[in-house]
Amino acid sequence: EVHLVESGGGLIQPGGSLRLSCAASGFTFSSSWMHWVRQAPGKGLLWVSSIDHYGGAMTYADSVKGRFTISRDNAKNTLYLQMNSLSGEDTAVYYCARAWSGTYYMDVWGRGTTVSVSS
């Protein structure tokens, strides 16, 4: 069965850093583009970042560019999101998702990990 499990969320002070992880199983992770999507409390979905299957091409939403870094370890079947200079606007549930057929659609999602930025 295909699974994505996020971890690493928590309560962090403004200006702090967090590293999220997403463990993949049940599919060939090294062949899949991957995405991070977030959802602020009571709000809709916002695409954050994507990475190709090799880890050589990354894209970011303007709101996180220069602060967040997406990466992957195909040997460990794990996706990462390094988040720096966090602010209250980054408070959200962060989902990792598999790209459908190498596109910006998402066909498999994790259950999410919650990031709360507050002093």
Place this chain on the structure above:
Amino acid sequence: EIVLTQSPATLSLSPGERATLSCRASQSVSSHLAWYQQKPDQAPRLLIYDASNRATGIPARFSGSGSGTDFTLTVSSLEPDDFAFYYCQQRFNWPPTFGGGTKLEIK
């Protein structure tokens, strides 16, 4: 970036009724639009891709239509499990964007 506007914000219907949800794009996205369902405290689920194609395992009562700027998600006969939030998403232009969502609630 392309803005997707979903309507109505809330749709109140009874089981067995037909649901029609709308998504309008600020510029053409051709047929590169998807629909997702999200239940409270759950991850989204891909329902429809490229405007009218059902994703794997999605029941036939869900259908999508449209192209260009106007799209529709139809649920032909609502079942209790269908009451949830629904989001559209475009992949035609970078960055990929989502609509604000429609809450489908039990009347």
